[in-house]
Amino acid sequence: MKGKLEPSERERLVEEGKNLKESLVTLEEDLMKLQDELQHVARSIPNMTHPDVPVGGEDSSAIRNEVGSPREFSFPIKDHLQLGKDLDLMDFDSAAEVSGSKFFYLKNEAVLLEMALLNWTLSEVMKKGFTPLTTPEIVRSSIVEKCGFQPRGDNTQVYSIDGTDQCLIGTAEIPVGGIHMDSILLESALPLKYIAFSHCFRTEAGAAGAAAKGLYRVHQFSKAEMFVLCRPEDSESFHNELIQIEEDLFTSLGLHFKTLDMATADLGAPAYRKFDIEAWMPGLGRFGEISSASNCTDYQSRRLGIRFRPSEPLQTGSKKGKANLPSTKFVHTLNATACAVPRMMVCLLENYQQEDGSVVVPETLRPFMGGIEVIKPKLR
Amino acid sequence: MVLHTLRLATVPLTFTTSRLFLKPSPTLSFFSRHVQPRKPSFLLRAFSNSSAVQDTPLTQTSSDSSAARPPQWKAAIDFKWIRDNKEAVEINIENRNSNADLEAVLELYENMVTLQKEVEGIREERNNVAKKMKGKLEPSERERLVEEGKNLKESLVTLEENLVKLQDELQHVARSIPNMTHPDVPVGGEDSSAIRKEVGSPREFSFPIKDHLQLGKDLDLIDFDSAAEVSGSKFFYLKNEAVLLEMALLNWTLSEVMKKGFTPLTTPEIVRSSIVEKCGFQPRGDNTQVYSIDGTDQCLIGTAEIPVGGIHMDSILLESSLPLKYIAFSHCFRTEAGAAGAATKGLYRVHQFSKAEMFVLCRPEDSESFHNELIQIEEDLFTSLGLHFKTLDMATADLGAPAYRKFDVEAWMPGLGRFGEISSASNCTDYQSRRLGIRFRPSEPLQTGPKKGKANLPPTKFVHTLNATACAVPRMMVCLLENYQQEDGSVVIPEPLRPFMGGIEAIKPKLR
Numbered sequence: 001m002k003g004k005l006e007p008s009e010r011e012r013l014v015e016e017g018k019n020l021k022e023s024l025v026t027l028e029e030d031l032m033k034l035q036d037e038l039q040h041v042a043r044s045i046p047n048m049t050h051p052d053v054p055v056g057g058e059d060s061s062a063i064r065n066e067v068g069s070p071r072e073f074s075f076p077i078k079d080h081l082q083l084g085k086d087l088d089l090m091d092f093d094s095a096a097e098v099s100g101s102k103f104f105y106l107k108n109e110a111v112l113l114e115m116a117l118l119n120w121t122l123s124e125v126m127k128k129g130f131t132p133l134t135t136p137e138i139v140r141s142s143i144v145e146k147c148g149f150q151p152r153g154d155n156t157q158v159y160s161i162d163g164t165d166q167c168l169i170g171t172a173e174i175p176v177g178g179i180h181m182d183s184i185l186l187e188s189a190l191p192l193k194y195i196a197f198s199h200c201f202r203t204e205a206g207a208a209g210a211a212a213k214g215l216y217r218v219h220q221f222s223k224a225e226m227f228v229l230c231r232p233e234d235s236e237s238f239h240n241e242l243i244q245i246e247e248d249l250f251t252s253l254g255l256h257f258k259t260l261d262m263a264t265a266d267l268g269a270p271a272y273r274k275f276d277i278e279a280w281m282p283g284l285g286r287f288g289e290i291s292s293a294s295n296c297t298d299y300q301s302r303r304l305g306i307r308f309r310p311s312e313p314l315q316t317g318s319k320k321g322k323a324n325l326p327s328t329k330f331v332h333t334l335n336a337t338a339c340a341v342p343r344m345m346v347c348l349l350e351n352y353q354q355e356d357g358s359v360v361v362p363e364t365l366r367p368f369m370g371g372i373e374v375i376k377p378k379l380r
Numbered sequence: 381m382v383l384h385t386l387r388l389a390t391v392p393l394t395f396t397t398s399r400l401f402l403k404p405s406p407t408l409s410f411f412s413r414h415v416q417p418r419k420p421s422f423l424l425r426a427f428s429n430s431s432a433v434q435d436t437p438l439t440q441t442s443s444d445s446s447a448a449r450p451p452q453w454k455a456a457i458d459f460k461w462i463r464d465n466k467e468a469v470e471i472n473i474e475n476r477n478s479n480a481d482l483e484a485v486l487e488l489y490e491n492m493v494t495l496q497k498e499v500e501g502i503r504e505e506r507n508n509v510a511k512k513m514k515g516k517l518e519p520s521e522r523e524r525l526v527e528e529g530k531n532l533k534e535s536l537v538t539l540e541e542n543l544v545k546l547q548d549e550l551q552h553v554a555r556s557i558p559n560m561t562h563p564d565v566p567v568g569g570e571d572s573s574a575i576r577k578e579v580g581s582p583r584e585f586s587f588p589i590k591d592h593l594q595l596g597k598d599l600d601l602i603d604f605d606s607a608a609e610v611s612g613s614k615f616f617y618l619k620n621e622a623v624l625l626e627m628a629l630l631n632w633t634l635s636e637v638m639k640k641g642f643t644p645l646t647t648p649e650i651v652r653s654s655i656v657e658k659c660g661f662q663p664r665g666d667n668t669q670v671y672s673i674d675g676t677d678q679c680l681i682g683t684a685e686i687p688v689g690g691i692h693m694d695s696i697l698l699e700s701s702l703p704l705k706y707i708a709f710s711h712c713f714r715t716e717a718g719a720a721g722a723a724t725k726g727l728y729r730v731h732q733f734s735k736a737e738m739f740v741l742c743r744p745e746d747s748e749s750f751h752n753e754l755i756q757i758e759e760d761l762f763t764s765l766g767l768h769f770k771t772l773d774m775a776t777a778d779l780g781a782p783a784y785r786k787f788d789v790e791a792w793m794p795g796l797g798r799f800g801e802i803s804s805a806s807n808c809t810d811y812q813s814r815r816l817g818i819r820f821r822p823s824e825p826l827q828t829g830p831k832k833g834k835a836n837l838p839p840t841k842f843v844h845t846l847n848a849t850a851c852a853v854p855r856m857m858v859c860l861l862e863n864y865q866q867e868d869g870s871v872v873i874p875e876p877l878r879p880f881m882g883g884i885e886a887i888k889p890k891l892r
Contacts, residue, residue: 091691094690095648095687097694098648098651098690098691098693099648099651099678100652103648104648105647106645107644108643108644111644111646111709112644114646115627115630115634119627119631122624122627123882131619132619132620132624133617133618133623134617134618134623134734136616136617136731137711137713137732138611138612138615139610139611140610140611140612143610143611159673159674160673160674161671161672161673161674161680162671162672163672163674166611166612175607175610175611178606178610179603179606179610179617180606181609181610182609197623199649199711201650219648220649220650
């Protein structure tokens with residue numbers, strides 16, 4: 001219509017333009033609806049799985065590593081709840097009145113023990129080049145979704161804040177994942193390695209029965225979480241590095257544990273591969289999960305929008321982006337529990353109890369607790 | 381940054397002695413049997429309700445509308461005392477700018493007393509009728525008595541319903557009556573607060589100084605921008621040495637306060653909203669500071685004072701177990717609704733922060749001296765850190781409803797160019813304990829001859845409660861970063877904190 005035209009020709013073109021515009025509007029609306037629907041259903045497609053991961057349910061998980069052996073006790077042992085009562089270390093009863101079940105107060109040496117665990121963990125993991133962080137514990141619910149969790153499902157693990165689109169985090173993985181969302185990082189900035197401290201809040205909806213006793217399953221707890229952002233080709237080796245760090249930490253504390261390569265039915269949607277560590281809890285009479293290390297490859301980064309721009313131009317003749325910049329790629333993300341305090345306390349109290357009712361403090365933690373060697377029963 | 385050991389070096393070994401970890405003597409749960417003679421009967425209801433699990437959905441009624449819903453618990457307010465001292469109470473309400481309606485309270489109370497007498501009268505009549513019906517009677521006489529009994533019963537039911545409504549309404553209006561005030565507290569607003577003490581003086585800088593936000597950026601210590609995307613404004617991440625500094629502050633504070641005989645605690649950060657109310661806060665007001673959890677009656681705590689106050693609720697403690705002294709660590713969550721402007725910059729006003737809070741339960745005659753002890757501990761802590769600060773005796777209009785007297789400490793923040801509150805120490809006397817139901821039974825019989833309770837036990841009294849901030853991390857960080865900055869952009873770590881940070885002496889700019 002920019003050129004010179006006969007009036008009737010112009011009129012015809014104007015008409016054609018109008019019709020085209022109307023069709024376009026309708027089609028564009030339909031396209032958007034389709035895209036939204038596609039997003040909805042596609043989001044639940046889980047990450048692909050590492051070829052070495054065993055296929056099947058819980059029983060199919062493979063044992064990667066086993067450290068230590070169950071301690072032999074020459075006296076009848078107590079579980080951590082009994083030890084907690086006898087040594088005046090925890091109070092679940094007052095918390096049930098004040099807050100509800102699965103809440104607790106820590107008292108006396110247990111407070112020092114929590115601080116020692118977190119301080120020591122920080123110290124050890126920083127030596128490996130991780131950057132310490134503390135994080136918000138209230139986040140927008142969209143961030144929770146982008147990390148692969150479901151804030152609003154029926155049996156959701158997520159507490160929501162009334163009157164807002166905000167939630168409480170269940171793990172520091174969420175706010176740390178959010179730090180670099182919608183960003184393009186330089187390849188030279190990778191890897192980014194964080195050790196993040198936060199309180200974590202979980203509804204534990206749907207969890208009931210014996211596996212809910214005492215400190216084993218609670219609504220609020222302190223946790224130190226490792227989070228790595230790296231190039232795709234490096235994620236497998238970082239996964240190994242993370243599990244190695246965890247195993248070293250728990251070995252230093254003298255725990256007896258197994259590292260499991262979790263089977264396909266037990267991976268969360270984001271994980272390409274997941275290693276869980278289960279430690280021996282003699283008072284409960286079984287192994288209990290104390291940590292989890294997941295390689296989420298690009299599952300979270302595709303949702304959080306975390307990309308990086310490779311440094312050198314690509315060798316082979318792939319297409320380059322504008323201005324001769326190599327095109328961006330999605331980073332890989334990994335997360336691993338360095339220390340989940342209540343479960344560590346279950347392990348330490350139950351494994352280190354003595355016949356006289358006291359609990360020995362592992363040597364590595366003593367400098368972080370003012371040198372206390374033993375938690376002793378108190379005179380009443 | 382090289383960090384090899386992180387030592388909690390100066391925690392004294394003496395705390396392994398029994399004294400500091402004495403478990404409080406077993407507390408007796410308070411059930412309705414132990415009501416003192418002649419206490420109004422509504423007290424019984426308070427204790428049967430308080431332990432029930434509350435799963436009712438949230439209702440957004442304001443606490444002022446008495447018709448909206450009946451209170452879930454009852455505050456043990458001493459109405460007789462209020463009536464007998466109404467001039468003093470009225471003056472106090474005015475001085476504090478409170479909107480409590482004393483006239484309404486007194487009127488409702490009189491009506492309630494009258495109605496109560498009426499109810500008791502009818503009950504007595506009913507008893508008499510019942511007694512009469514036990515003897516031998518003419519059939520017509522019996523029939524007449526049965527009729528009378530029925531009528532009395534109907535009247536009673538109606539009157540009792542009205543009594544319950546009156547009691548609920550009375551609770552609603554009476555709860556907003558603020559605590560009385562210590563006679564030495566200055567009357568007036570902010571400007572009337574008196575300076576109790578001043579320590580140190582503002583540091584003189586020979587170079588242009590930065591505020592903590594700039595220092596936080598330059599030293600890669602604080603990230604507000606990412607947090608604004610992830611969570612919203614007034615949220616932040618701490619990074620690198622700031623994380624170590626937070627841990628050092630909390631560890632050192634724990635260590636120092638434990639030496640003074642305080643029992644360490646960590647607390648739940650989600651509590652039932654009734655507990656929040658009992659401590660004197662308003663979970664559901666318009667400009668509430670309290671975050672509520674969707675679909676429950678639970679809230680996030682704004683201070684550890686709340687869950688600690690709740691530990692001994694509905695209990696009778698032995699006098700010998702007092703005082704109970706706690707140092708409690710928790711994260712705190714505040715909506716900061718209604719706070720705007722310059723006083724909200726950076727770490728000065730945030731939605732979530734770590735805090736160490738001291739909480740004391742004691743006998744009434746001891747609360748004033750514990751208030752002095754608490755403020756002394758705070759002043760010693762801040763002096764050790766080399767801060768310049770003023771301790772203020774807060775004037776009547778600036779006291780919260782629960783406080784009988786409140787001392788605030790304001791520290792000099794050179795980057796912000798003003799003093800900022802870093803701690804607050806309140807003596808709440810029996811305001812909170814009357815709501816939380818925390819009593820103690822005196823050990824020896826009373827010397828003078830007041831009436832004793834059943835079985836020769838002295839009657840219980842309400843404890844006094846006090847709370848005081850030992851360390852509110854973000855504000856301490858503002859102080860430390862701004863006061864200890866150097867010309868080369870680094871920040872020196874005060875000596876007491878160094879052993880708790882692996883010996884780091886200064887936070888230096890990082891090579892990029």
